[in-house]
Amino acid sequence: MTFFKALQRDSWVKPFLRHYKKTLWLAIFLGILTFICASGLMFISGYLITKSATPPENILLVYVPIVLTRAFGIFRPLLHYLERLTSHNWVFKMTSEFRKKMYDSLEQDAVFFNNKYRLGDILGLLSEDVAHIQNLYLRTLFPFFTVCGLYVFISLGLGIISPLFALWMLVLYGLLVVALPLWSVLVNGARQEYEKKVKNSLYLDLTDNVLGVADWIFSERTGDYIKRHEENEAKLLDAQAKMRKFERKRDLVGQLIFLAIILSVLVWATNRFGGSQSEASNWIAAFVLCVFPMADAFMPLSNAAQETNVYLDSIERLNKLPQPKESQKISQVITEPLTLKISGVTFAYSDGHRDILQGINLTLTPKEKLAILGRSGSGKSTLASLIRGDLVPTKGQITLNGIDVTEFGDEIAKYIGVIHQTPYLFNTTIVNNVRLGNEAASDQEVWDVLKRVGLEKLIKKLPQGLETMVDEAGLRFSGGERHRLALARILLKDAPIIILDEPTVGLDPITERALVKTFMEVLQDKTLIWITHHLQGVDQMDKIIFIEDGEIVLQGSPAKLSQNKRYQKLKQIDEGY
Template sequence: MDKIGLFHSLKSDAWVKPFLKKYKRSLIAALILGFVTFFCAGALMFNSGYLISRAASLPENILLIYIPIVLTRAFGIGRPVFRYIERLTSHNWVLKMTSNLRLKLYTTLEKDAIFFKRNYRTGDILGLLAEDINHIQNLYLRTIFPTIIAWILYAFIIIALGVFSWWFALVMLLLLGVVLFLLPLWSVIVNGARQEKEKQMKNELYTDLTDNVLGVSDWIFSQRGEAYVALHEEAEKELRETTREIHRFDRKRDLLLQLMFGVITIALLVWTSSRFEGNHGGAANWIAAFVLSVFPLIDAFAPLPSAAQETNIYKDSIDRLNDLPEKEEIQPTSESVEGPFHIEIQEVTFSYPETKKEVLSYLTLSIQAGEKLAILGRSGSGKSTLASLIRGDLLPTDGQITLNGIDTVRFGDSITDYIGVIHQNPYLFHTSILNNIRIGRQSATEEEVWDVLARVGLKEMVEALPDGLLTMVDEAGLRFSGGERHRMALARILLKDVPIILLDEPTVGLDPITEQALLDTFFNELHEKTIIWITHHLQGISLMDRVIFIEDGQLEMSGSPKELEQTSERYRHLQAIDRGF
């Protein structure tokens, strides 16, 4: 049932199937080499058994054992040689295919990053990259190749036995059929569901762990760190229990598999004893040949049950890749936008697919060139989502956000020429201060860099460093204080000289004195720019032209700080809370 589902997925697959035709010669060569490898292994033992038995019977002519000696040497050499070549061929085929798959996946994510982010979380991407591509690789190395090779051997063995005895060929057809079909089917039915559950749990752990690590500060600030650890440990405990159940079943099935091979060996021994009865010293030498040839063939058939039970995992991986959304056809704009720059937000609605809850609901807002706008709201009210929508990092579920009449999503990477962002935790890279500032504009001269450092109040600090601008910054810039990192981020913005600045809660975690000094620097240096300031409290709010409050995704309050202080009881209440009254 699950194998049929896998075949259906492969039939309608647009990711993996194209490479079957592209590299079909390597694929056919790998299958043929796999069959020849096991044929050599079986033939080696067949000839060895015959040779030992024949030599023990004191043959009257040395030529009777000379040919088996030569064949034993040939098959003995051929087995490792063909095995090595088969491994090279099959792994080369699979690695070429999966490298192309990874390239195609990266290209898809890069081209459709906005739309992928709207529909998937970061953990989903990790699940695709870390799990699904590897599963598809294993699909061929551990399931498809061994299964096809085993089927070819199965047909060859039955036909070969049929030459000697048609009724014993039917017996082996049944016994080997149990190993080849019944045990794999049993594994799929019983253990396949457990492996599917295990994979889903791993994907959930990827997603949850990624989301929680990215939001670890929220867990710490809410003093729920122990609760997070407990949740994660519980999920891992459930995963371990599922894994133990899989292993327990594997051990039982493998025991039954070995018993079946024992039955096959005994059946072959009984048949050869009766078939060659009364031929002491002659045809009876074939008994050892037939019986010993079984043992290397075990390696061909033994992996099939465990490989079969993983087919639904492979099916899910193929389906996940093929379920990636087609690129939404939005042509990037080639227009050169001239100032003054104004932003229009018209009836914008947005919801994340995993929650289906509307983060923003029919929000309408106009931001004029040079305006200083503060956006207030509780955590989860949609402030940061609105910032991502304005930047074009997310696509509205409904509605439109435009910059001078052009959808912001159509600007693509060029949106950085118009809108700059300073986040809560500006990132500094492990390179020199000069290179970190030049991220704003790579062509900037050292004189221009010193100028923006002076404007943000960091010139004296950098001059005091032993290597000045060439001082290396450690990873994430942890040698600098929070205020200094924010000032470096501002220096980048000033070097870029964009008309619109998004301040996404840049003062979170700073002490009041540092916060106020940083805000003064921001608004002094950016006084000619359009500023969209997302904040959770009111320090420095009097510097803004307009304040809006978003709650439950809707605009609840709008006006200048003075107007709201006079007319809005709610605003006065927020002021009182912010001042600690």
């Protein structure tokens, strides 16, 4: 009941059921026909075998059963194949859109990803939960609806022949449809839910600990880590062993119920057709044999039902994600030069107790260079996210040539490029990594931007040049080289406004100075917003602002601020005097 209540509130699973309902019903109908053909094949085969065992006076007496046997024999695998093809095609189409919806949902919070989600949670969503939603359709909903259709078909079919016997079959099959699945949900369902929680815990611990393995080693606590991991793994194995033990017991009970069904059909058929000795064995064999294929339909239902608790957890986790917003594209044509205006911007998180930014006013003219300084947590990166339109101000507005930046959607990348602290390089070729800025760029254009960022000679020395593979996360290159490759992407994109979000953090002083020099030379014809927490190189900017506790406390040109005592003191501290 909890599972169905969760489905009532669900906004992730039900929409796909409605969207592809015709294909869904077709798959269920084909599934029902498959089992009907399987039973029909056994029914006719039983009749044909016993009829052929008694010497017929004419071959025509068994000609019709022979034709029907061939028909059912052909249609059973054909319908089964079509049912599998239809159901899996439906599920794969659904899950592809499902994954896209989930990625779009997570992308909305990508700016604050590390603050809201742990890596283990994301791995759980991407691997466990999507797989469980896929299994929800393939292993639970499809079999359940198919069995319900067969249950109705068997009850109505036998009801026409013998109402009392149909009522008895209704009870026996009801044990397989209701009693055994309910037993499985109550006993093994809770264990499966516990198993999933332990798995999610292992995801969290493993990812967090692997990423922080150096801390375990330096603190000489590797034994504690291994011990804790082994304890969690032992809990998982123990839960799985208990589940397998219960499943063996439950399957035995199910097989005994099927034995009761077979014996009941045997007794009924004997009483029904025993009066005509010449035909009795034919019909008895036919009715008894047609029961056997039903085991393939009814027996897996209990195992599918117990997994609803696992699906419940996945559905609840997915429904906690925000609904993705439809991508908005601006209809107006924006042409350079571009003026960025920040008017009375205040921002606070929905669960925050204070404003991160308060009343920020700023105008950035074309090709102007702005440095935004402040301590960590002062709101610098939040302001960058607001400028990009990734966040919406609580109050105020940020416009680009008079148009609110939030209206651009993904198109904002055409006008504003960003280089982060740790630019990511993908495990593909150098040229593919650089072409992320412009997929249509030629090799010559790629070489041109690599030359501008000072990487041409380095890349040409590599054995395969542009086709050299970049290791995962760009580990083949140093920090400064990764930033230069990211700059090459931006240049290839040719966005008029560039945000440098603390790109020199973690670099040694020599690399930092060289990188800053490259930025200033290469981006001299761009509007530049440089977010940093220290003053190295800011004298080359046109304007400097200091943000403290969400407010601008100092602003002006480097020459003007050099006369300010507070600026002088900050610069002395930054330079180590």
